[in-house]
Amino acid sequence: MADSARHAVCRPATAxxxxxxxLPARSVPAAVSKTAPPPLEPxxxxxxxxxxxxxxxxMQGLPLxxxxxxxxxxxxxxxxxxxxxxxxxxxxxxxxxxPWFMSLVRLPAAPEPHGGRVGRSRVHAFGNERFDFxxxxxxxxxxxxxxxxxxxxxxxxxxxxxxxxxxxxxxQLRPAPAPATAAEVVPPRRAFLLGRGRGVATGxxx
Numbered sequence: 001m002a003d004s005a006r007h008a009v010c011r012p013a014t015a016x017x018x019x020x021x022x023l024p025a026r027s028v029p030a031a032v033s034k035t036a037p038p039p040l041e042p043x044x045x046x047x048x049x050x051x052x053x054x055x056x057x058x059m060q061g062l063p064l065x066x067x068x069x070x071x072x073x074x075x076x077x078x079x080x081x082x083x084x085x086x087x088x089x090x091x092x093x094x095x096x097x098x099p100w101f102m103s104l105v106r107l108p109a110a111p112e113p114h115g116g117r118v119g120r121s122r123v124h125a126f127g128n129e130r131f132d133f134x135x136x137x138x139x140x141x142x143x144x145x146x147x148x149x150x151x152x153x154x155x156x157x158x159x160x161x162x163x164x165x166x167x168x169x170x171x172q173l174r175p176a177p178a179p180a181t182a183a184e185v186v187p188p189r190r191a192f193l194l195g196r197g198r199g200v201a202t203g204x205x206x
Contacts, residue, residue: 038110047141048072048096050138050141051071051098055099071097078093094170095149097159104131108143111143
């Protein structure tokens with residue numbers, strides 16, 4: 001039963017490819033950052049602490065909560081900025097798990113005012129896809145944007161299953177690095193002619 005439940009829940013991770021979430025990807029050349037981004041971990045921890053506070057202060061007793069889950073940030077990394085002539089502020093991207101939702105999140109490197117963007121939808125690239133993100137704001141975190149993957153979370157039996165699903169989703173979205181070019185294999189005869197054959201000592205004289 002555990003295996004069948006796991007497969008039943010993990011399938012929606014491929015829901016990232018559903019038409020209502022997915023927009024055509026556009027190829028954008030990577031840009032080289034001129035300045036190093038700030039430390040990532042403290043910024044992401046601020047996000048986690050805020051949603052833990054929301055759970056304690058605003059969500060207790062609501063049937064929407066899954067008591068088997070907790071707030072956790074998965075796979076946050078600095079996004080590669082688009083090469084449009086100007087380098088935008090650094091944004092961290094990852095998945096946030098809570099007992100009531102799982103979402104893609106875009107978190108600016110420094111807290112920003114809401115600027116009238118709360119509740120507004122905007123399309124952003126996330127890995128090799130593009131999604132509609134909704135703006136949110138709280139003084140503790142500043143402006144950030146989310147794209148819901150699952151809500152409610154009653155299909156997840158434990159935290160490890162939610163984490164595995166988040167990791168699977170990120171693996172689909174983030175392209176794997178190109179494999180390194182294999183070193184040239186030198187045939188034995190060619191190695192001999194180049195002085196690298198067996199029995200030829202380095203620096204030996206004729």
